[in-house]
Amino acid sequence: MKQATLPLLQQTSDLRQAIRSKAHTGVTSGLAQGAMQGNVVILPADWANDFLLYCQKNPVSCPLIGVSEVGDFRMPELGNDIDMRHDIPEYYVYRNGEKVESRSDIEDLWQNDMVAFVLGCSFSFEHALSQAGLTPRNIEEDVNVSMFETNIATVPAGRFFGNTVVTMRPYVPKDAIRAIQITTRFPKAHGAPLHFGSPQDIGIADLSKPDYGDAVSIKDGEVPVFWACGVTPQVAIRNAKPPICITHAPGKMLVTDILDTDLAVL
Template identity: 70%
Template sequence: MSGLQRDPSDYKTHLLKASGALRQAIRTAEHSGMTSGLAPGLVQGNVVILPADWAGDFLTYCQNNPVSCPLIAVSDVGNPALSGLGRDIDIRHDLPEYNVFRHGELVETTTDIGALWQDDMVAFVLGCSFSFEDALQQAGLSVRNIDMGVNVSMYRSNIPTVPGGRFHGDMVVSMRPFRAADAIRAVQVTTRLPKAHGAPVHLGDPSLIGIADLATPDFGDAIELRDGELPVFWACGVTPQVAVRNAKPPICITHVPGKMLITDLLNAELSIL
């Protein structure tokens, strides 16, 4: 039975116990690594945290770019809780690692942002490709980065996004290799999850989207491309970090690529079917 068809009753109870334990491990810094392949069946989220006077522009940016920035939650101003995603979530403590940007420059990574939290901050949570990785596996497809136990490969592309206020920039894409028949199946599976980036934005020659060398990703780890395989590219939730560098807000806090928020939502709840 696929991950998109499971009965959410006992299955969700089991998953919530697992997600609660994992968030606790993250909160206490017992786990600060990547979350790809962890908490299968549950939605993971990219995170962007901004002062309220920048939040309107960023919301517009997300609305203008729903493939790169599929919005699944926005916090109230100054409230670190996101009860719609999980009753005990506290965005100040529940990511394995955070990037801290000041005026567009990455100045710090940290495992906790309690000391950086401001009363005017707004947290945005965006859907993540790790959700569709679970669906791909449930469909019988091998996901190379999970098989290798490494982070997914992510690249800056030349695909423009639509500006939103002060936010603008090109799309970041993630790549997973498949043989042609499996690539077609991957398109079918991920199309059903638009809140997790949906269908790929490009297949094949990476130079057509401005990627010179697959062996040197801009974020994450290099993934082996084997004979007979196509590189398949999806929009990536690291895209906002490029837009943040361009917009230069006084402070912005994001997830470290590959280290996501674990929610209590089922991936099935993101499916359009």
């Protein structure tokens, strides 16, 4: 994978330093545009194979872009100075499937048997949408993207199973078609939408009440467009109940040094 150019590398490094120092604790959508962002799942090694298989069986929801060595908190293939213990604005900590806390670093929780997984994120195609004049509403309104749990089942693997989480961005129909064309080029960032139109068809009762993130305005003539989301593993984690699992908080991603266009199929 290709590293970003020097100006963007400075942005990604500065942003990670701000996150590491706790100067930035918010969402990462719209930041360091042009750099790949990633969802994070950290598990003990004896759970890693099951989760790897879950990703392989569900590549749209869980597009794998990086896996650490056992016990290594660095991700050199994604950035020279990445530290998985500190470089995410907010972590969720799960014990036996229950979210027990959120925190700004996990240094004291890191174990020598842990494996970190980084999954592609739809924030990586938001830059391409914006460049095409289709700036996502969450960026326009400076809020987190809307995320919903659906009735779309993932393929079980080992101890992991559950339904798909989706992100939602509204567009008028002609722009929705263009957005589908653009995002189809980014399979490692969830690719084409899973659904558009009636949210009830995929088990979503109320677009003003997302399960994660923030509600965004939907204007007259717009339809909701739904993409698979890397928060999907957090549902599977609740079901699998590993003794400990650490994830990113929804919308607060790992920002890498890799170009988001490196995810694209040209």
